[in-house]
Amino acid sequence: MFRSIHCVVNSARNGSRHYTGSGSLETGNYQRVADYYAGKSVFVTGATGFVGKVFIERLLSNCKDIENVFVLIRPKHGADTEKRLQKIFDVPLFNKLKQTRPGDLKKVIPIKGDITTSQLGLTPDDKETLADKVSVVFHSAATVRFIDKFQDMMNINVEGTQRVIDLSKEIRNLKKFVYISTAFSNSHIKVVEEKLYTPKKELSAVRQMIRDHGTDDTKVNEYVADVTNTYTLSKGLCEELVRQNKEYLPTIIVRPSMVTPMYHEPLPGWVDSWVAATAVFSNLSRGLNPYIYSTEDVVCDLIPVDYVANLIIIAGAKGAITDDISVYNINSSSENPITWKDGSDLYLEQSKRLGYCKYNSPTLNN
Incomplete structure (x- = not known):
């Protein structure tokens, strides 16, 4: 069972927070979500995934004055970043936007990189561009393949999150760091509230285990025998990483449950x-x-993908920045x-x- 918010705008508290970092936080009167993103640029990981595609479409459709959407894309199977970006747009999801405001797709700029490599594999010029122009970071890139080897799962999900955090610390005018977790990141707890929990295993111990025995399947299987699966463990450890860095980043966590096909806009029933x-x-x-x-x-516990994308967008604009990290569960078990x-x-x-x-x-x- 997950206890979740009814509306992130209503649950966002007024006030500001001082943190040790290079950015500053916006305070002031009520502001429309679309107006918040007007003139701003964002950086997105996981854009080639199901949620990522819908998030980009919803962001462009609803925030027409956004400046740029920088997306981290890894060259794959001989396709460069431009071709992979075009593949994102070559799905029916973007048909409505192509018909009404086709020029807005040009706002999406691919950044060649790899979440599994040092400094995300970014060139110095791309790092400088992101550091200078980005206001909000949305980190959703992760492997959801439960059969991945333990060390690969940790490298992509956990160490990948660390690399995105390190990059975000260098962004000069960062307003929000939004981490997309999962409602099952603390599956060892019966009722999951909108707060952070101690993960099942200590992050330092997991890293030591991988250094010492990461290639020994027998020892790895014994080590993770008491967890639900390595994916949910990795996401819980990511939340711990985010917690450890909260004094440097204005952070929001969004926890969706099982994401399902689109319910409403722009293409009911769409899924890939x-x-x-x-x-x-x-x-x-x-x-x-x-x-x-x-x-x-x-x-x-099902939740439509457009609900998830909309909440992520709202959380980036209206999520509360306080001394404790604001967590927003988005799911159906407690409501429907x-x-x-x-x-x-x-x-x-x-x-x-x-x-x-x-x-x-x-x-x-x-």
Whole structure:
């Protein structure tokens, strides 16, 4: 169960916070979210992912006066950053924006880099550009592959977060650092409130374990045997990293639960991520998974991707900066719960009504 906010604008508290860093925080009267981003530039990691794409579309569509959106993109499979950026735009999600304000796509500027390498693999010129122009950092890049090796998971999620934090400390006029965590980052706790918790394992101990035994699968498996999975452990450790650096960065944490296809704008039902509940329900409808081992009343905590993207945008503009890091859970279990059985039944009903077409599978199309 997750206790979450009703509206981040209402839960944001007035006031300011002094911190040891190079940026300054905005205070003053009420300001529209779109006006907050007007004339500002932001830096985004994880832009090629499902949430990242929707976040960029929502940001451009709703904040038309934003200056630039710098996105960290790793060259991949022979495709340079420009080609990978174009691939982001070559999905139906951006059709409405292309028809109404196509010029706004030019505001998105790819920055060649890699979250797994020292200093994110940035060139000196790109580092200087980001340090000079960026006002808000949104860090969502992470691997969600539960089968990744432990040291790879830690390098991408935990050390990658450290590298983004180090870069953010050099940004001269940083207003907000928004970290996208997960509602399951503290899955060892029954009721997760909007606050930070002590992770299941100490960060220093995990780093020492990787240095000493990172390539020994037997020892690694023994070490992580008492955690839910290495992904949720890594995200909890990321929150601890953020906490350790809170005096240097004006920080907000957003914790979504299982992200599902779009509910409303701009393309209801759109999804390009064939994982989590989407994959489970699809496999059930096709008969690949005849059972889910659970009890009928277990809540399947789903949240539409457009809800998540909108909250991240609002948190960047209106999230409270206080002596303690503000945490915003975004989920459905405490407000509009749906069980795994109900979710499966609804998906099955729609599959029977509409029919399942294998050519609509994101896995096959990508």
